[in-house]
Amino acid sequence: MHRFLRLTILLAGMFVATGSHAAGQPFTGTEDQLGPEVPQPIEFPHNRHAGKGEVIDSGAQDPTQKYVGMEINCMYCHTYARRSMVSGIPPLRKCIGCHQSIESVREAPRIKKLFEYWEGTDGKDAQKPVPWLKVHDLPDFVRFNHERHIQRFYFQQGKVTQDEAGGNDGIREVCSYCHGDIAAKNATVARRQKPITMGWCANCHQKDHAVDATGTETARGPNDCFTCHK
């Protein structure tokens, strides 16, 4: 009886394994890989800030008039990305720094909420940081360095001067390798855009990338365990 049961379980297991293997797609990003939907305190629109977005007036010279997005450089808010392991979440002060002089959206619900954090309620809890939740949360045993990637793909490859109109195409492209296209319409802060898994990282590390803007020399990312696993 036991033997029969065991055989049945084995066969069932094999069937399931074969089925899942056939269904397995190369990193298309299933719901599971993209992580859970995170309820952020404020639904922050990345596309409005850093993206180009849709064209409003194609004839306009001023990019702020031309597109929905403001094309702010990612590193204006995520300051540490070029010089540290982490990119950093901007302090509330930085949000207010701009938004106190942007009267046009002052009454928008999200901005109102932002100012609630700044002004506090009944004179209490003023300037309290927005309790953002972590979306791109790597496990503790992984060492990821923003600085290395930004230096390599943004500065060394000369993407700084890519857009002569003063836009941020270069940095947006580099950030999008891992964070997805933040100019996309649904680019809020609730969920990852890419599966940040080891196989997904290794996929890119095993490819040749140009070393600088003009040369033909290429190099690969480090490929030994110890570089990322700590």
Added chain:
Amino acid sequence: MSVSNLLENWSKYRHTHPLDDGGHADWNAYPSPIKWAMSIDLDACTGCNACSVACYAENNLPVVGKDKYAHGQAMHWMRIERYWGEPEKAIDEFDSAMNFQLVAQNFDVDQGAQFLPMLCQQCEAAPCETVCPVGATNHTEDGLNSQIYNRCIGSRYCSANCPYKVRYFNWYSYPDQEHAWPEPLNQQLNPDLTVRTKGVMEKCTFCKQRTYTARNDAKTEGREIRDEDVQTACQQACPTGAISFGNLFNPESTVAKQWSAQQVDLVKEKQDKDGTPDNKLRGYRILEELRPFPSIMYLERVRESAV
């Protein structure tokens, strides 16, 4: 390291001799111009254990307590070995007398104990690497003997094969089961490396988190690693400056100068100086004759009687 890469570049990860496949001896062919190495001056070492304490603090090592220490389960990546007197003399006495009391009397106590800081020797042809069934320990491009905790399945084969016995196994889950860091001590844990879980092997990494940062900074600034860029925790804590650490391939580094002054060569299993009588050189590597090609050079203690 993917499986395909592991299979294709098998020889790169499995050294038998550092010279066989380029390796660190041929650093023009090798992608990395870095080989981390150390030298420890036993004449300066006072056996104060500051290095060991610093290592505990830096590398999230649990203090296991008296009972587990007695069972040989201490997690000291950096330990001070203590030797009394002249070993040959003591052994002779022991053989003839079989009387431990007598031996103890004859120990050369006037000279005091001799101390030997023992840590992972980061061998170029490491015996531990070849025996790991899952490839959890392998050689990195900067000449370290890496230990990947996620990959380790705890077979402890590496520890059995290590001639220096510097690999330590997590018999317990120290953070939760053993409460090695009760509140608020968990706040002191170093975030730059993990707290290891039960059932994995661990060992000295030459303060990987520090060398990593130094390499990263040097790369951003577009320069070579300098000697002052990186210090290991033990080196930093040593009150007598007995430990020096750096890039062996940089001829300007302290370590490289010390190695060459003592005529110790990384890729030789028997140094030239060993054959010559009356040599005044003090540099040696422990168990060199086993051919693991260790990266730590010790400088012999100068005995009063020898001077």
